[in-house]
Amino acid sequence: MLIESSYEGGGRRGSLYKRFSKEYPYITPEYVVSLGETETPLVEGERGVHFKLDYLLPTGSFKDRGSWAMISALIPHLFGRGLRKIKEDSSGNAGASVAAYAARAGIECSIYVPAGAAGPKTDQIRGYGAELHRIEGSRNDVTKAAQSSAEDGAYVGHIWHPLFRDGIRTLAYEMIEQMGGRMPESVFLPVSAGTLLLGFLAGVQHLRKSGAISSPPHIVACQTEIVSPLFHRWMGLSYTTPASTDSLADALVSHDPPLLDRMVASLKEVDGECVTVGEGELVRAWKELSRKGFFVEPSSAVAYAGLKKKRESQGWGIGESVIVLTGSGLKAKPEALRLLQHDGKRV
Amino acid sequence: MLIESSYEGGGRRGSLYKRFSKEYPYITPEYVVSLGETETPLVEGERGVHFKLDYLLPTGSFKDRGSWAMISALIPHLFGRGLRKIKEDSSGNAGASVAAYAARAGIECSIYVPAGAAGPKTDQIRGYGAELHRIEGSRNDVTKAAQSSAEDGAYVGHIWHPLFRDGIRTLAYEMIEQMGGRMPESVFLPVSAGTLLLGFLAGVQHLRKSGAISSPPHIVACQTEIVSPLFHRWMGLSYTTPASTDSLADALVSHDPPLLDRMVASLKEVDGECVTVGEGELVRAWKELSRKGFFVEPSSAVAYAGLKKKRESQGWGIGESVIVLTGSGLKAKPEALRLLQHDGKRV
Numbered sequence: 001m002l003i004e005s006s007y008e009g010g011g012r013r014g015s016l017y018k019r020f021s022k023e024y025p026y027i028t029p030e031y032v033v034s035l036g037e038t039e040t041p042l043v044e045g046e047r048g049v050h051f052k053l054d055y056l057l058p059t060g061s062f063k064d065r066g067s068w069a070m071i072s073a074l075i076p077h078l079f080g081r082g083l084r085k086i087k088e089d090s091s092g093n094a095g096a097s098v099a100a101y102a103a104r105a106g107i108e109c110s111i112y113v114p115a116g117a118a119g120p121k122t123d124q125i126r127g128y129g130a131e132l133h134r135i136e137g138s139r140n141d142v143t144k145a146a147q148s149s150a151e152d153g154a155y156v157g158h159i160w161h162p163l164f165r166d167g168i169r170t171l172a173y174e175m176i177e178q179m180g181g182r183m184p185e186s187v188f189l190p191v192s193a194g195t196l197l198l199g200f201l202a203g204v205q206h207l208r209k210s211g212a213i214s215s216p217p218h219i220v221a222c223q224t225e226i227v228s229p230l231f232h233r234w235m236g237l238s239y240t241t242p243a244s245t246d247s248l249a250d251a252l253v254s255h256d257p258p259l260l261d262r263m264v265a266s267l268k269e270v271d272g273e274c275v276t277v278g279e280g281e282l283v284r285a286w287k288e289l290s291r292k293g294f295f296v297e298p299s300s301a302v303a304y305a306g307l308k309k310k311r312e313s314q315g316w317g318i319g320e321s322v323i324v325l326t327g328s329g330l331k332a333k334p335e336a337l338r339l340l341q342h343d344g345k346r347v
Numbered sequence: 348m349l350i351e352s353s354y355e356g357g358g359r360r361g362s363l364y365k366r367f368s369k370e371y372p373y374i375t376p377e378y379v380v381s382l383g384e385t386e387t388p389l390v391e392g393e394r395g396v397h398f399k400l401d402y403l404l405p406t407g408s409f410k411d412r413g414s415w416a417m418i419s420a421l422i423p424h425l426f427g428r429g430l431r432k433i434k435e436d437s438s439g440n441a442g443a444s445v446a447a448y449a450a451r452a453g454i455e456c457s458i459y460v461p462a463g464a465a466g467p468k469t470d471q472i473r474g475y476g477a478e479l480h481r482i483e484g485s486r487n488d489v490t491k492a493a494q495s496s497a498e499d500g501a502y503v504g505h506i507w508h509p510l511f512r513d514g515i516r517t518l519a520y521e522m523i524e525q526m527g528g529r530m531p532e533s534v535f536l537p538v539s540a541g542t543l544l545l546g547f548l549a550g551v552q553h554l555r556k557s558g559a560i561s562s563p564p565h566i567v568a569c570q571t572e573i574v575s576p577l578f579h580r581w582m583g584l585s586y587t588t589p590a591s592t593d594s595l596a597d598a599l600v601s602h603d604p605p606l607l608d609r610m611v612a613s614l615k616e617v618d619g620e621c622v623t624v625g626e627g628e629l630v631r632a633w634k635e636l637s638r639k640g641f642f643v644e645p646s647s648a649v650a651y652a653g654l655k656k657k658r659e660s661q662g663w664g665i666g667e668s669v670i671v672l673t674g675s676g677l678k679a680k681p682e683a684l685r686l687l688q689h690d691g692k693r694v
Contacts, residue, residue: 006421015388026652027587035388035390035640036384036387036390036391036400037388037640038388039382039385039404040383041382041384041385042383043381043382043383049686052458053383053405056383056403056404056405057403058388059351060407060675060677100640100642101640103637103639103640104639104640109552119681120677123644123679123681123684123687124676124677126684126687126688127637127642127676127684127687127688128638128640128642129637129638129687139537147360170597188655203394283480290474290475290476291450291452291475291476292450293382293405293447293448293450293451293475295406295447295471295474295475296384326676328407329471330407330467330471330475330675330677331677332464334468334470337470337473337474340470340473340474340476344390
């Protein structure tokens with residue numbers, strides 16, 4: 001149903017709801033929960049590269065596109081059933097985002113995170129007044145803990161909830177507006193549990209079915225070598241969780257993402273591609289971004305590292321590209337940030 | 348000259364330069380340095396309060412309005428003289444902002460900060476590739492260290508530089524646009540060295556002289572009791588730097604601001620007001636903001652604490668107000684953030 005409503009450019013400055021309400025008929029105007037989620041800047045880099053600054057959304061991460069839609073849509077249903085509390089699991093960014101929108105909506109919130117979640121993210125989650133639970137084990141163990149907890153409250157795990165992904169369609173709508181009615185040749189995204197990839201692809205497919213674009217941009221899903229289940233499935237390789245799971249990209253920790261089949265199928269539909277980057281490539285890309293003035297968390301730099309890797313292997317023939325920068329550098333672990341310090345030489 | 352060009356509403360979505368180029372005739376289009384500084388959201392709170400989210404600017408602080416104008420204007424002059432390095436002193440936010448715009452412009456940068464500057468801010472400054480110098484002593488000692496350093500590079504201290512303040516006029520222009528062509532009854536600002544206050548007042552006076560508004564909004568300059576030189580001068584009281592200078596508001600540390608006389612004169616011109624808040628009032632206001640979903644640094648909450656204090660002393664008769672939220676909560680010291688943790692009860 002959702003993607004069958006015709007797409008019409010919004011163009012009006014304002015909240016996501018004001019600009020794209022037609023595309024979200026299931027959100028009731030009087031229950032819209034807004035924290036100032038407006039269009040994020042698209043800034044030109046060099047040689048046809050554009051950076052989409054989703055780290056400037058209200059909580060410092062692209063997740064706000066999802067939380068905005070999910071929480072706005074759920075509030076009347078929660079209230080109707082007398083529920084005033086939600087539970088969510090996250091590596092950190094989605095938890096902070098859901099906690100912020102819950103706070104704005106005036107409901108309580110409990111967030112489950114991996115034991116090693118970044119300090120700035122857990123401080124932020126608690127800042128919004130949410131209860132924080134640190135869970136030992138894998139990312140899926142964190143999900144299980146949230147789902148099976150005896151604590152009251154509705155489980156709204158963002159990875160599973162279709163309305164969270166659905167909010168991320170707005171990224172595709174903004175991109176075509178900001179590019180003047182067309183899409184770039186290629187789009188590079190960091191991919192973990194797939195909410196960004198699947199949400200963005202839904203938006204792209206909507207634009208295609210509405211006739212706004214005739215073919216999709218070339219979508220490049222980027223992962224670290226350490227956490228690369230999609231890449232392995234895509235290449236037909238077997239994948240086992242490596243012993244060391246400590247990639248610098250601490251927001252990309254889904255070794256066994258529940259929507260993996262759907263990610264592969266969706267990426268095939270648009271004839272996309274998947275690349276992985278090593279930790280050294282990641283650090284170099286991260287440092288290069290920050291030295292250009294784009295202070296993002298390491299996980300965001302995975303997409304830029306992916307572009308650099310493809311450029312090196314394919315010459316400069318990638319054309320006009322958009323790199324989605326997903327999370328703020330202010331959310332990075334202090335020990336990771338040491339890697340960015342001035343060392344007396346320019347990058 | 349600057350404030351004599353007539354003000355015309357911009358209304359176009361885009362960078363500050365695209366929207367307000369007419370008001371900045373001294374910036375040359377080909378030297379504009381942009382990091383995606385676009386209109387910040389104005390979000391409605393309760394009972395006539397609006398929050399202006401300047402903490403969502405590119406580096407997480409309102410300082411980007413100033414750095415954008417100052418660096419864009421200076422670049423051709425620096426290049427013309429063969430200079431490729433600047434020096435700046437700051438309690439943290441302006442340093443991060445100047446470092447970011449310098450990085451974007453491709454020039455080197457050296458930032459002097461107080462020894463106790465917040466970790467996230469110094470990490471961010473170094474992230475942009477700037478050299479960091481921690482200076483013991485007062486805020487003015489930090490300025491002196493930057494000015495007298497033997498290090499090469501042009502000193503562009505933002506407190507002294509008129510073009511930095513001049514960029515902050517954009518805050519007034521955005522406010523009138525977002526309020527639909529009028530100004531709110533009152534505007535609450537945190538004040539330290541005065542760049543925000545003086546820059547905003549210059550914009551307000553421009554709007555008045557252009558006939559866009561007939562009278563200025565009621566401007567309330569907010570300080571902590573611990574650091575309150577403007578309040579004291581305003582009330583005709585003598586002020587001595589207190590022994591303990593550790594307000595939670597670590598961005599408001601100017602005990603002896605060089606532009607104090609000008610601040611008093613400008614605030615008198617608009618028949619403004621000055622209030623101080625205690626640390627307890629500050630913590631309560633900060634927590635209340637974060638529990639509403641506005642995760643800001645403590646210094647930003649000083650303005651909201653000022654509003655709450657005036658409401659308590661004057662009943663609810665303040666009318667429609669804008670609180671300028673200046674810096675991201677992700678820039679707060681981890682030890683300060685502990686004050687926000689969930690304690691089992693709602694605020």
